[in-house]
Amino acid sequence: MSSDRSISPLTDPTPRRLQGGRVGSLELALIFIGLLSGLIGVIVLAVGANAGGSLFEVVEFVVLFWIWVAAGICAWWRRPTNGMGGLLLIGAVSILLVATGYLDAPALIPLYKVFGSSTLAVAVHLLLAFPSGRLRGRFSTFIVVYVYIIAIGFGTARALAEGTAAFGPLSFAQTWLGLSAMIMAAIVMVRRLRAADPAHRRVLLPLFVYGIIAVVGLPNVPNILFPLGASPVLIVSLQILLLAGLPIAFLLGVLLGSFIRTTPLEALSEWLAIRGASRPAVAQALATTLGDRSLRVVYWDAAQHRFVDEDGAEVAIDETDGERGWLQVVVDEELVGAVEYDARIIADPSPVRRAAEVLAIALDRERLTTQLLSSNEALTHSRIRIVEAADRERFRIARDLHDGLQMQLVLLAIEAQTIANSASDSSVTGEVEALRHGIDAAAADLRHLVHNVLPAALLEQGLVAATEDLVDRLAVPATLHAELDETMIATSTAHTAYFIVAEALSNTVKHARASNVRVTMAQRDGVMRLEIEDDGIGGARIGAGVGLRGLADRVEALKGTIEIQSEPSAGTNVRVELPCVS
Template sequence: MTSQSPSPPVPRSAPSRLRGVRDGSLTRALRVILALAVLLGVAQLGAGLAYTPIFWPVGAFTLVFWTWIAAGLIAWWRRPGNGIGPLLIIGGIGIYLGGMANVPVPAFAVVNSIFATSVLAITVHLLHAFPSGRLRGRLSIAAVILGYVVAVGFDLVKTVLPPLTGREVEVFDVAQTGLGIAVMVVTAVVLTRRLITADRRHRRVLLPLFTYGILSVLLVPTIPLLVRAFGLDQPVVGVLQLSLLAGLPIAFLLGVLLGGFRRTTALEALSAWLAIGGANRPAVGRALAATLGDDSLRVVYWAADRERYIDETGVEVERDDAEDRGWVEVRVDERLVGAIEYDARMIGEPSTVRRAGEVLAIAIDREHLTSELLVSNRELVRSRLRLVEATYRERYRITRDLHDGLQVQLVLLALEAQTIANSSDASPATSAAAEQLRRGIDAAAADLRGLVHNVLPASLLEQGLAPAAEDLVDRLEIPATLDAELDDSGLPDATVHTAYFVLAELLANAVKHARASMVHVAVRRSGARLELEVRDDGVGGARLNGGTGLRGLADRVAAIDGTFEIDSDADAGTRVRVELPCE
């Protein structure tokens, strides 16, 4: 029975230090952004009240602006290492700049003419960047750049150039429309491919989000045409457009919060975790997954002797070469110690994973050594098990040789001696000598049978563990009960033999040393373990370090990777519980 030393306590300052890391510069920055957004919104509302006869457009644009900012702040706080939050805040700024035209100030009208449709380009950017917040692939990068050129670049050119003729304006509009259609076609192709390759859980999040985003980008500029076709008023156009725009940040925020994308923490939190976690800190893989917000992230370790990657239990693993899986090696002083596999859809930049790996490289190296130790320990257990199995095979061979060879020869010699003693031609002296020889041979055969039984009992060899245990209990000198729930078919020979000999020794101890008046034995199979329990009402006081007997039993059990526990008290007797592997 092994004992474990208590882990050192975590310093009391640990929680506050971690909170300081998490709520430090990021929290201050988010608070500054919130304060500025409130001031800008209040300023826009004040200007609307002072200068505009119709106030509701100003109020509606301000409300949509605050919606985008709030969604961006929440998303940024939820996943600090992700770009969705900052993009939503930029989208809110685009809404604000586009709504400045509602205040009749010439400078505001110029700003509006440039950024009126910038939010559509930002929405395309969000669609391509979700969920990692970063663009992946040249096609996505090209589509987003072209989207900004169409939404902002064309309007900027038309604003800064001298007044254009009707023909020039028509050419500009046709080019802008054609490129806008190209952006949406490319976006639809990219998003469709991502939906096809996504797993079922993420597809349930991506499909409604992508659908709503594409429809919003298409409908916002075309709603005026649709409304005029139905003869509706101009205010209806504004309400419909703003409603679609207000729903976009909420949709992306829900995608982050409800899509199985956990909250991330800053990389500085890893440093604090590494410094103060002590013996109670979590596994490196869990710490990285929490930091980067990727539940599927796993850390593997490089086994140089086998030139293979292994997991924390020492089992060999293969690299996943799927398109959506990323792979970053971790090194300590140019020595490869492991790698980090992650979801490339959620973590767009390998540099983020690489920096996190560098922070925890020493911890990963420590777990790498631990995994190698586990492999060595497992090999040691297998080696001991092979030795035990070889011992029992040799016992079986010796038992068979004695039983089928020497014992048969002794029986034949006893019959021959009896034949001589019964012969009519033999003299009385010869008959008496032959009779004495027969009795000696019978005694030798009896001793041989006892020796064979001690080496390997016939009941265990021929019937199995449960009948052999019942035979032991029946032959005990004191009252004993047996509770056997066991189908010992398929049990390893080493387990069967170890269980029998441990049980025999424990029962002998109960009679000889514990001076018990009653013994209860339980043998059952639970999953991949064979459980053996012996309980008596003796004098107690048995200890593993009290002599060689129990220690020898514990060593025999440990040799096949089993456990041995003893609880002995003068008032309650002795209880020994043994677990042995069944596989």
């Protein structure tokens, strides 16, 4: 399967256990290859110095051989599961076989005749296999097989037909068939450039341009320069110069093309065993192990029957995208997640499968964590909805009391006053007046109750005005400093802030014995900060009363924080942070 084209690059630092480790078998093998190549080059130089061949060309080919070997070793060390390093080393061997033609050693001449054009075939193979080291598509495979047959097959036929009438036609056929192979390879590279995204195009463009120039120029340099009178030494030197640039171009493509170094699975296993894996460390560890920065891990949500990312958001799958690979991870026959990777860099899914199997248990654990986070997010939204529903219910109760019961009390008071005014008996008048005063007192108490349930100033004028009204009516001297943009604050947040200030000021008046209170309200980076500070006797704490405990629950429901510092005889300081948008 394949995933959608959106790629979330990993920006977290590489796990320390995967940044490098002790020298393993691969490193030892590469060191051995380097030493052996150095020794072989010295032997070839010694043979060239003692033979009657061209020593200058021999030195050039040996240096070229060492360049290809160095590039191959570096590429293989950088990405052990990638085939580019091995192909570069095969190219180095082909160069060594070409060098045998300049040693003036009759026993080695057949090797030169058969493999003299093999380096061109390896160059085409490298171009079409980049960056994964594996050929993608039947047409690319056909071209590579075709060019090897032309280079080695026709080279063998020419060696056998040398001195016969068939030699000329074979040489002509090899030249033109080779040209057709180069044209087909160029077509494939142009198609890949057109289909590549901008990031990959920046890597492929310089490499493909130079590669086309090199593979086309190498066989045609003699055809162009010989008629112009150029010396054979100059022609060979130009061909060697073109060949020297190829491994360097490929190596730069690997080093500078965002293809990070891969690490052995043993390092991944050790890292997992020692420190475990946590989100997003699973994806981070896999990306480091496989050398693909675009790799990401998604988790299977069985309840919703969908893939989700580490934040619980649904991940869409695009089956038609052939540039992205998609590998499912199963634990005990249960789907736990999947790995999405760049199929252009990792052509063979086997390394991905092996690495995913190493981290399968961690993937399962992180899948459950993701589901838990998703459930927790849903719970948080539910609690916010409950808070908002409670505020709506407060408003409904306050409106019903104000518009219903309070209005009835006012009408009763008016009626009582009318009866008192029309009564002729003074004793009746006194009783009616007392009734009216009782009704007025009940109406005042009701207005106070309505104000406590949800003050009209909060609804009609906003948080700052309602808080200012609280401070002005406080029996203790108080100051208010507010810097808020109320248009950016959610209703549930504003109501919560008001009730916190109201409860804190009420506690100050009832219990703190304070002589001064200061209220500060500020807003920054999407967070509203409240501070209520008095100089009273202290000793307040959240668990001491129902009021503060209820407000703390409300703050927590809105994903805010509340902190109370109230040492005995040191006053009380209440600090609250609330998200402006819940």
